[in-house]
Amino acid sequence: xxxxxxxxxxxxxxxxxxxxxxxxxxxxxxxxxxxxxxxxxxxxxxxxxxxxxxxxxxxxxxxxxxxxxxxxxxxxxxxxxxxxxxxxxxxxxxxxxxxxxxxxxxxxxxxxxxxxxxxxxxxxxxxxxxxxxxxxxxxxxxxxxxxxxxxxxxxxxxxxxxxxxxxxxxxxxxxxxxxxxxxxxxxxxxxxxxxxxxxxxxxxxxxxxxxxxxxxxxxxxxxxxxxxxxxxxxxxxxxxxxxx
Amino acid sequence: xxxxxxxxxxxxxxxxxxxxxxxxxxxxxxxxxxxxxxxxxxxxxxxxxxxxxxxxxxxxxxxxxxxxxxxxxxxxxxxxxxxxxxxxxxxxxxxxxxxxxxxxxxxxxxxxxxxxxxxxxxxxxxxxxxxxxxxxxxxxxxxxxxxxxxxxxxxxxxxxxxxxxxxxxxxxxxxxxxxxxxxxxxxxxxxxxxxxxxxxxxxxxxxxxxxxxxxxxxxxxxxxxxxxxxxxxxxxxxxxxxxxxxxxxxxxxxxxxxxxxxxxxxxxxxxxxxxxxxxxxxxxxxxxxxxxxxxxxxxxxxxxxxxxxxxxxxxxxxxxxxxxxxxxxxxxxxxxxxxxxxxxxxxxxxxxxxxxxxxxxxxxxxxxxxxxxxxxxxxxxxxxxxxx
Numbered sequence: 276x277x278x279x280x281x282x283x284x285x286x287x288x289x290x291x292x293x294x295x296x297x298x299x300x301x302x303x304x305x306x307x308x309x310x311x312x313x314x315x316x317x318x319x320x321x322x323x324x325x326x327x328x329x330x331x332x333x334x335x336x337x338x339x340x341x342x343x344x345x346x347x348x349x350x351x352x353x354x355x356x357x358x359x360x361x362x363x364x365x366x367x368x369x370x371x372x373x374x375x376x377x378x379x380x381x382x383x384x385x386x387x388x389x390x391x392x393x394x395x396x397x398x399x400x401x402x403x404x405x406x407x408x409x410x411x412x413x414x415x416x417x418x419x420x421x422x423x424x425x426x427x428x429x430x431x432x433x434x435x436x437x438x439x440x441x442x443x444x445x446x447x448x449x450x451x452x453x454x455x456x457x458x459x460x461x462x463x464x465x466x467x468x469x470x471x472x473x474x475x476x477x478x479x480x481x482x483x484x485x486x487x488x489x490x491x492x493x494x495x496x497x498x499x500x501x502x503x504x505x506x507x508x509x510x511x512x513x514x515x516x517x518x519x
Numbered sequence: 520x521x522x523x524x525x526x527x528x529x530x531x532x533x534x535x536x537x538x539x540x541x542x543x544x545x546x547x548x549x550x551x552x553x554x555x556x557x558x559x560x561x562x563x564x565x566x567x568x569x570x571x572x573x574x575x576x577x578x579x580x581x582x583x584x585x586x587x588x589x590x591x592x593x594x595x596x597x598x599x600x601x602x603x604x605x606x607x608x609x610x611x612x613x614x615x616x617x618x619x620x621x622x623x624x625x626x627x628x629x630x631x632x633x634x635x636x637x638x639x640x641x642x643x644x645x646x647x648x649x650x651x652x653x654x655x656x657x658x659x660x661x662x663x664x665x666x667x668x669x670x671x672x673x674x675x676x677x678x679x680x681x682x683x684x685x686x687x688x689x690x691x692x693x694x695x696x697x698x699x700x701x702x703x704x705x706x707x708x709x710x711x712x713x714x715x716x717x718x719x720x721x722x723x724x725x726x727x728x729x730x731x732x733x734x735x736x737x738x739x740x741x742x743x744x745x746x747x748x749x750x751x752x753x754x755x756x757x758x759x760x761x762x763x764x765x766x767x768x769x770x771x772x773x774x775x776x777x778x779x780x781x782x783x784x785x786x787x788x789x790x791x792x793x794x795x796x797x798x799x800x801x802x803x804x805x806x807x808x809x810x811x812x813x814x815x816x817x818x819x820x821x822x823x824x825x826x827x828x829x830x831x832x833x834x835x836x837x838x839x840x841x842x843x844x845x846x847x848x849x850x851x852x853x854x855x856x857x858x859x860x861x862x863x864x865x866x867x868x869x870x871x872x873x874x875x876x877x878x879x880x881x882x883x884x885x886x887x888x889x890x891x892x893x894x895x896x897x898x899x900x901x902x903x904x905x906x907x
Contacts, residue, residue, distance in 0.1 A: 338900050342900045343811055343903070344899075344900050362650070362817055363816075364816075366813075367810065367813050367814070368813065369811045370546050370811065370812065371812065371813025371814075372813070374812075376808070376811050376812055378808065379905070382804060382805055382808040384525070384527040384805065385532060386529060386531050386532055387520070387525075387528065391520045393521055395809070395812065396812050396813060398520070398521070398522050399813050399814065399818075404520075404521075406787050407520075443812070447674070
């Protein structure tokens with residue numbers, strides 16, 4: 276692992292550095308090892324995909340990288356911070372500033388408009404209301420939904436809702452976007468639009484993206500694809516997208 | 520948009536369920552307001568009683584009489600400035616057989632000195648003093664029975680049988696809530712001159728004004744000591760003590776009303792808590808998303824508390840909004856007219872409204888306690904796995 280320590284943060288060309296990361300659950304007295312001694316480096320500005328069969332540990336790995344869950348052992352360095360030393364609240368604050376989330380189900384708040392849903396993460400930043408609104412409008416413009424800012428989720432299609440959640444994911448200008456099956460609930464056409472949008476974020480805005488997917492067509496958009504099975508990284512190969 | 524507004528806006532999510540809950544809280548608050556108004560009204564006679572008045576009655580029971588001359592003798596007790604005797608008459612209006620109201624024969628000469636909170640115009644007062652058959656009636660009673668100044672009425676005596684004719688000389692109101700505005704007062708002499716000899720010159724009670732309210736207990740003792748060696752002994756108490764002792768007799772009822780209020784609030788707390796808990800359970804995945812994007816447990820708890828307290832407050836406002844017209848334009852007047860002896864002033868006190876609104880807010884806060892704790896403690900990963 277390269278890089279130097281500076282105020283508890285490390286600098287390297289990697290947005291993600293995992294070393295000997297394991298995750299073990301106990302169900303009754305049965306030990307379940309979901310991830311085993313996993314090493315992974317992902318470069319800053321990269322668009323990479325995690326694939327694997329159900330139960331392979333890809334969502335668990337994504338959760339650990341995103342700071343939603345903690346590893347049982349090993350080192351997890353993401354966006355320059357060592358997550359294994361953080362408690363829940365510190366990880367939450369870290370997530371707010373560094374991670375943008377895109378989920379399979381869109382989970383917008385139904386009582387808020389598209390603009391207000393996008394504004395949500397900014398409520399934690401202390402920015403003035405006018406600045407929050409401006410940034411939310413910009414994020415909606417990036418995803419092509421500037422005309423839908425006052426629409427409620429029920430007035431949007433599935434693809435539009437997912438684009439709003441992408442705008443919510445980028446509005447706080449995070450270093451890393453994690454996407455868990457972002458096209459899982461969409462038809463092919465809408466899925467392609469979402470994938471094109473993720474590519475745009477990666478290429479034009481230099482956002483690092485890590486995406487969990489079952490969809491080979493989605494994985495093809497990534498620069499690299501990591502295959503997991505039974506908690507171990509089996510192989511990594513280039514996606515169809517050109518390397519930066 | 521503000522963080523604090525999110526909990527409030529969540530109320531709009533399940534409009535039907537939340538509307539029913541708001542109505543439920545409203546009805547509970549309405550019940551609370553009505554019960555509190557009963558309690559406040561019931562205790563107002565003691566609360567607003569004059570502190571410088573001492574009432575003296577027969578030592579054995581208030582239904583037994585004392586000699587008329589006791590009134591003059593009480594004036595000799597140091598500290599007593601004025602005294603007025605009175606007797607319960609007991610009569611009903613043949614035209615309004617079912618309407619009960621108090622009829623009291625009073626010593627007219629000192630009546631207004633002792634009861635200075637009773638207000639009647641100078642002309643009507645003069646007319647009453649000059650008319651032997653004259654009577655003054657409370658404005659509530661006059662309105663109820665349609666009596667006007669100058670009307671001649673005939674009442675049927677229940678203690679002193681026969682038809683008794685009166686002229687309505689005046690209609691009184693009251694400066695303080697200690698006075699029942701549904702009573703008919705008339706000249707003691709009119710009654711005394713007409714009743715059999717064996718009943719003459721006897722009074723039911725004597726009310727004295729004293730110089731120093733702080734000396735009420737001592738003066739009461741002095742009055743009773745004055746008549747200690749007589750055949751008929753007395754029991755004297757300040758008006759407030761008298762009213763309070765009456766309240767003591769019904770304290771069990773008052774406590775029962777308090778208990779009923781508390782039970783209704785407890786039921787409402789559980790209903791509101793259930794509504795909030797259902798909302799939290801339905802939003803588990805959403806709370807997981809919010810936690811994922813950086814919201815802290817305290818934020819999630821804040822959303823739940825905000826929603827519950829908003830529902831509670833809306834319910835409180837709804838309950839008070841129901842109670843006001845109900846009491847002020849309906850029940851209140853009916854009770855004052857028909858049960859003025861117990862509830863001379865049956866109106867909603869501002870303090871009751873404030874208590875109701877604070878209570879509804881507190882209900883919301885308490886109801887949200889457990890759901891908010893559980894929402895704040897949700898595991899992010901587990902929450903995200905939950906669908907719906």
